[in-house]
Amino acid sequence: MRDAQQLASLLEIARHTLRQKLLPELEGERKFQAAMIANALAVAARSLDGGGEAEQEERAALRRLYALPEDAPPEPGELESLRRRLVDDLRRGRFDEAAPSLLQEALRRRVTARLSISNPAYSGTTGRSR
């Protein structure tokens, strides 16, 4: 397989086939399992397509929050250590008094980026999904 896009397309046609050809033939527990497989294929396809971007988005917002250079190339483990730093700061109360708008933005961006992969139809308070 040449690239992520083709792999995503492969998963998409696998999901389409499952939904169109197999799901209508199934009932009960087996139908439920097939629907779960279709769901897993959809998440995997979207992750291949946009998973890297979602992490990039989250990392960029955390770098802004901590006034780190935004255009530096990503280091291995950087995103997780930034998340860990934020969690430690939150527990210590560093953002208690004035949650900076950069913090709000970092949290919002993380959620939006991750939702675009796991559940793009979900829109919270105003949404109907789930």
Added chain:
Amino acid sequence: MAVSPGALDAPPLSEPELGRLGDWLREALDARAVRIERCARLGGGAIQENMALDLAVFGGWREGRHELVLRTDAPSGLAVSRSRAQEYRILEVAHQAGVLAPEPFLLCEGAEPLGRSFYLMARAAGEARAARLVRDPAVRARGEAIAARLGGELARLHAVVPPVPGLDFIEVPEKLPMLVRIGELRAHLDRMSEAQPVLEWGLRWLERHAPPQGGLCLVHGDLRTGNYMVADGDVTAILDWEFAGFGDPLEDLGWLLARCWRFGAVEREAGGIGSRAALLDAYEAASGRALPRGHIVHWELLATIRWAVVALMQAQRHFSGNEPSLELALTGTLVPALEQDVLDYVGALEREQTA
């Protein structure tokens, strides 16, 4: 992926197990004979295994036919839930308090005859699956009555306050129950490989804005649509008591009202079934006291974070390689939507405070 379709159809107990179970029942019930007429797998939770068990008992103190549920530990249990023996005691207390809990029938604590402890309880008729209930027009037409019924049941349960004879294995919280919960959730998060900034942000916010205690009583701990049975438009049983403990009565209400437990029917705030007012009005009528309604939203936020933590733990059971399961793996994909809910709840609470 080790999902073998055959496993679904395999009988839940082997012939030798059924034989040993029959012998054990005959002795425990002091009966001349016990015939197991049916043993079939029921849709279980991720932690316990439930089977339908129909018995014909000849002689002894339980003579007659019984339609029961046999509940035992699934091959790998989560340490966070209670033992079957403890759950049985809780069921006895709830049932005696007049709550619609399934009537407890018999407890087996020893390794015999199944190699793990189990208990039997009455099997209620009806449907518990949330996806079916929230879409069923007949159930929807009775939604307000069902929500009111749940409010009344919770009020009756919450009238049970510590100390309760027989329940001394349950810890009585020494500080604010909400702070106890926050501590438990952080301990779970500390054991995970990925840091969770949005969930931690919600926990910190709650820690700083925890409302005063709304009381201290026996709480169910997992009452949501999916964990009660409905037949002919009414609740027939409240199930899944393994998370019961002493806590704040508002915790049960927040769990049932949280946006994440509405199964798509977001406008029906009580479990995707009925209105908030129907639930809370009935609760107040049955308990005879007014609820601090403004504090329930805090518990809805806590419920959202707790479900996210549980979902992460369930996903980890798959991804650790210990327990391959598509359902467990997919549960992890629910978390970003729960994070969105956390941000929405905190935003709404903060707007309320500044208004």
